[in-house]
Amino acid sequence: MTSDHTAHPRIDQAGFDFLNSLKENNNRDWFNAHKTAYQKELDHIEIFAEALLAQLSAHDLIETPSGKKSLYRIYRDTRFSNDKTPYKTYWSGSFKRATKYRRGGYYFHIQPGNSFVSGGFWGPVPQDLKRIRDDISFDATPLRKILNNKSFISTFKTLKGEQLKTAPKGFDTAHEAIDLLRYKQFLLVRPFSDEEVLSNHFLKEVSQTFQEMRPFFDYMSEVLTTDTNGQAG
Template sequence: MFDFLTELAENNNKEWFDAHKAQYESAKLEATTLFKHIYSILTEYDTLSSLKIYRIHRDLRFSNDKTPYKTHFGCYIQRKEPYYLGGYYVCISPQETFIGGGFFEPNKDELLRIRKEISFNAEKFREVMKNEGIQKEFGGQLWGEELKTVPKGFEKDDPMIDYLRKKQFLLKHDYSLEEATSNNFAEKAIQGLLAMRPFFDFMTEALTTNLNRESISNN
């Protein structure tokens, strides 16, 4: 799988890809088997929607980069809405292998709810970010785009201002190539993905209830 992706990165064109279709199918099968295994274990611990495995063909419609193929394999596992929010992502590549999860594009209303919950329930969110699993797997850090200024409706001296500036709320764990090619990578990835649960639980509550803990999921 990694050998194929390495060669693809050096020969990212249709002619080469067509000539190495058998190698691609073998690499794809290896990635698919890995993703299905991860998914099957996660279903024992979480309530999930179906597994989405991304195609290797790139969408070139809005890109200046016209290379036709991705140089990684990836999958996304959405938790089952509306009561289980967030999702898990796994990316496999010689250049960058990582697991991630969270809230990539919250809309305006969702963003406001998340920020209000973090500000109002600051101590609980600190506890989430200090959770042993989140500290071990993600360094207790959130990743993603953020504002340079204070978000509207909040104070610049809010103790949680570093979190309130976030526009994306993501956890990410990068793996070295040695780790990614080890025999126990699947177990490491599963361990990391499961460690996200306290974060998902907090965010789900923020997005499905108001500050009085009344359900808004049907609104």
């Protein structure tokens, strides 16, 4: 942990170098021999995550108690995977919004050649998915207004996530909002190049990207936490 990282939280080339080396030597012997290097880079990521939480908390209420608590472990769960390599080759973390009235979550993923930040609804429970589809079916205008906003398009391009090939049960294939009704996941994703990740502006860009998700989150939160009369429930 260095004073430079504490004063100016950022991702540096050493973090990428460690991940690239781990990718080429994804075994316990190598990892144990390079535990000191791992701990050093983990400390830097924790500082970055703490700074990101501070920026995020300036414009949203977050339940995640610390940057350190936001991070996912580097150890892979290989029990049900054909890939038995023991370690992830990326840093990642997520922040949970506070109270049941703030829906959606924030995620960051730092990996050479595949860095991105995302947010939204990865696996809505059936009840939530039905409420979202019912609202879209009744009037898709509020959601389309968010998705067609210039700032949204420049940041995320389009809504992402798994979709049904046909209409969901109970909905007409000819519905004017069938393109939105087919979604099973509702995700906002912004990729970052390695150059962008390593720049001094990355922390600020991630925070601003999370802030750009808010209109979408506010819409979804209202749909999922109010009844047809607009009452909380």
